[in-house]
Amino acid sequence: MERRKYPLYFSFPALSVFLLFFIAPTLIGVYYSFTDWNVNADSISFIGFDNYKALFGEPRLGKALSNTLIFAAAVTLLQNAVGLGLALLMNEAIRMRNLFRTIFFMPYVIAPIVIGYVFRAIYHPEHGIVNEALGWIGLGSLGQDWLNDPKWALFSIIATDIWRVAGFAMVVYLAGLQFIPKDLTESASIDGASYWRRFRHIVFPLLAASFTVNVLLSVIGSMKVFEMVMVLTDGGPGYTTEVFYTYIRSTFSMGQMGYSTAINLVLFVLVTVVGVPVLMALKKREVEM
């Protein structure tokens, strides 16, 4: 059958919605980022690189940038480590395996904003579970004001997000583990290979597909974090947990539309620079498979 006979118009509904409501605003945004668009002013005029000059002279951007990168790196690393660990544990012959699998995935179906509110209670300096639990095991002195202490705030947000998403990574790794033939690991263990060696040389390489999917999704998702930070700290204390979307939100609420579009464009560049190579690696491997 000739390929070109497949009707082009089949792609039009998807393409038009995508072009109109995703690509068009993105391109319009590039223009607005060079304007002084402000809801309190009557007209919009072109001001060249002024927004960017102001933005790069602003320490808040540096904070948003480093926090976003730290958050993305930590979440990617920990989500995969914890998720893989859970998957390996769940792959052992333990009782009620399906029940545990169901429990670990549970937080993922709940809205991040709701989880944020719950953890605000959990991190409460006087009555929160975290400090209470530390008290019970005699480590009360390690208690902190988790969300209001600049040293701990970002860490607490990262921990909350790991609580939420580790189960997702676990499920993807479990899927990968099912494709590994049992006799492969069994024969290696008969040959005297330790658990660690079997994992390093057989299991982990065969998990490559799950690994790439998980890493890609964590990297892309975590750089766009918003609700969790907004609800837990709203970028504070000071700007110590500021990320791109909380910064955009605060300039948006001040009516500085041009400026906030410029921040969005910096995020765009950042996500592209980090995300595209990860995606290319994924695509390349897909070809090899």
Next chain:
Amino acid sequence: MEHPGRKTLVSAIVFLGALVILVPFYMILVNSFKGIRESALFGMGLPSSWNFDNYKEVFDKGNILRGFKNSFLISGLVVVCVTLFASMAAFVIQRRDDRFMRSTYLLFILGLIVPVSIVPTIRLMGELHIRGTYFSLIMYYTAVLLPFAVFLLVGFMKQIPRELDEAALLEGCGYFRLYWRIILPLLVTVLITVTIVVMVSVWNDFFGPFYLMTDSTKWTIVLQIFNFVSLYNTNWGIVFAFMVIVIAPILLVYLLLQRYIIDGLTAGSVKG
């Protein structure tokens, strides 16, 4: 070869992990029945007296049913648009495979990575005179979630043999019938994955309605809770009751369908 203590250790770690997940849920539930003073202590004990007024108050003032209705309407329609549009597009993208289709595919893939430009989106909705309507929010979500769906579906289309198309077309079947009667039914497993992911993303999303929905009668349940907490943040008992009501239906659906949900995501994530 098996270390005797090993199995116990594994079970203990898994059990502890499950506890870390379950304790917060228990904390919300038990405190949702406590009065204003007692709930502020976030204690793990049972309430000194069971207080059901929190729930009554939430139902009276929280506009819960309206929020659920809006969330259900919006996420349902987004699911229909995304699955339909993405499967049609994936069908020709994978089958034609010419330069135009390859660029289209690349554009969608880019949309998978790139963050939404929210401020220009708000303005565009205004220019089109659809700002604040259900339609605008549905189109916004469709545009944002299409890349992911196209990505998964194109990957899956490769596994459907072309011979099937050829046979059908030789029998005199048109392209639309081919798509509708033959291709679409074969995509059902991935479409279930897409439906789950779209449903969960839209239902739980705060970003979209926060920026695009000015009219409070069209707020989704997630926006409803945000607004409610800002008003009642001094009374945790009531806030927790609201959370229980918001979480319960999703959790129920999840627990009933968890097998399909987890298996669907499993299949989608590795094959895509």
